[in-house]
Amino acid sequence: MATNDSADIADDSSDLQRHIFPFFALPQELRDEIYDQHLTSYAGKLKCGFKIVASDIPITNLLLVSKAFGEEYRLRVRKKSQVTITDTNTWGAAQITIIPPPVANARRLKIEVACFSWDEVERHGQWVGDVVKRVNHPLVLQIHVNYCSQFGFHARRNMFMRWVQWKGLTELKIHKKQRKKDAWDFMDEDGLQLEWLTDIGDFENVTDKKMMAGGN
Numbered sequence: 001m002a003t004n005d006s007a008d009i010a011d012d013s014s015d016l017q018r019h020i021f022p023f024f025a026l027p028q029e030l031r032d033e034i035y036d037q038h039l040t041s042y043a044g045k046l047k048c049g050f051k052i053v054a055s056d057i058p059i060t061n062l063l064l065v066s067k068a069f070g071e072e073y074r075l076r077v078r079k080k081s082q083v084t085i086t087d088t089n090t091w092g093a094a095q096i097t098i099i100p101p102p103v104a105n106a107r108r109l110k111i112e113v114a115c116f117s118w119d120e121v122e123r124h125g126q127w128v129g130d131v132v133k134r135v136n137h138p139l140v141l142q143i144h145v146n147y148c149s150q151f152g153f154h155a156r157r158n159m160f161m162r163w164v165q166w167k168g169l170t171e172l173k174i175h176k177k178q179r180k181k182d183a184w185d186f187m188d189e190d191g192l193q194l195e196w197l198t199d200i201g202d203f204e205n206v207t208d209k210k211m212m213a214g215g216n
Contacts, residue, residue: 054102114183139168
């Protein structure tokens with residue numbers, strides 16, 4: 001009787017193996033389409049109070065299907081995913097001490113911060129720099145800064161020069177806000193004063209450029 005049970009178990013196992021779908025026999029384009037249809041999004045807050053919005057990020061359980069599936073799925077995610085981390089007026093002296101999980105797989109990372117002093121530029125620079133250093137894959141980094149101080153062009157340029165050393169930086173825009181309550185409005189593109197130009201390796205004084213254009 002025991003022998004028959006063993007045979008039944010062996011037969012069941014063989015039958016199961018015969019019915020496993022040969023996923024990796026599919027063309028790469030079709031596998032990519034399947035991965036793209038199984039992405040998710042997320043919106044919430046970090047412990048420090050920052051808002052985080054992620055799109056086209058992996059479904060955690062699918063990363064565990066198998067080693068091969070998880071690796072290829074993660075590679076596909078890194079071509080599409082985007083994460084935005086947005087400063088809030090509840091931040092205070094808090095820091096981001098770990099990489100938020102969505103950032104670990106993100107291809108594009110956008111940072112939106114408000115600065116009111118040199119000290120805040122330094123504090124924001126510290127946590128952003130730490131996050132960028134811990135990301136182990138190619139990154140497209142965009143930064144939007146709103147500031148409410150009276151620093152001149154050269155002072156502002158010097159304040160942010162350390163930021164341009166971060167890997168993957170493709171955009172750094174600094175906007176002047178007249179009222180403190182507007183500093184956390186990152187949808188408003190008015191007030192652009194400085195923009196990092198990768199091709200010349202320096203900041204452009206957008207305010208002066210607009211004034212010169214208006215005078216011609």
